[in-house]
Amino acid sequence: MAYTDQGKGAFTGRAADRGLFKVPTLRNIAVTGPYMHDGRFATLMEVVNHYSDGVADHPNLHFRLETLDDGQAGEAEVLRLDLSQAEKEALVAFLHTLTDEEVLVDEKYSDPFK
Numbered sequence: 001m002a003y004t005d006q007g008k009g010a011f012t013g014r015a016a017d018r019g020l021f022k023v024p025t026l027r028n029i030a031v032t033g034p035y036m037h038d039g040r041f042a043t044l045m046e047v048v049n050h051y052s053d054g055v056a057d058h059p060n061l062h063f064r065l066e067t068l069d070d071g072q073a074g075e076a077e078v079l080r081l082d083l084s085q086a087e088k089e090a091l092v093a094f095l096h097t098l099t100d101e102e103v104l105v106d107e108k109y110s111d112p113f114k
């Protein structure tokens with residue numbers, strides 16, 4: 001299978017690592033867009049829509065994103081959460097609760113080069 005970006009596989013050279021990316025922290029996620037490794041989504045609603053019906057199947061897809069939650073990749077079908085509009089809005093609202101207003105303005109963390 002051809003990957004536009006091989007992710008971890010580009011570094012390890014292993015087929016089993018193709019298309020894998022680090023799971024990022026969701027802390028302060030509402031203020032750290034754009035989202036995903038290539039910044040393809042501008043908003044959290046776009047990310048949630050992606051999980052609802054946009055995930056593409058591939059051999060190394062994480063088992064949590066497949067229909068059969070058996071701990072093995074590659075056997076089941078890609079999971080479609082098919083979320084309702086209310087569920088999507090609830091998820092986005094939840095993601096907004098992960099914003100730490102204090103850390104955003106704390107001078108201690110304002111200069112990453114110090």
Ligand code: HEM
Binds near residue numbers: 032
């Ligand atoms: C409805 C459930 C989920 C929500 C709301 C969610 C939310 C998010 C968000 C907001 C991001 C973007 C983070 C950023 O760009 O800083 C993200 C990325 C990611 N999530 Fe999820 N996630 C969910 C389920 C999962 C599951 C089940 C997995 C499987 C292990 C997963 C693995 C990842 C990975 C690997 C990335 C990074 C992708 C990339 O860099 O392109 N997520 N998720």
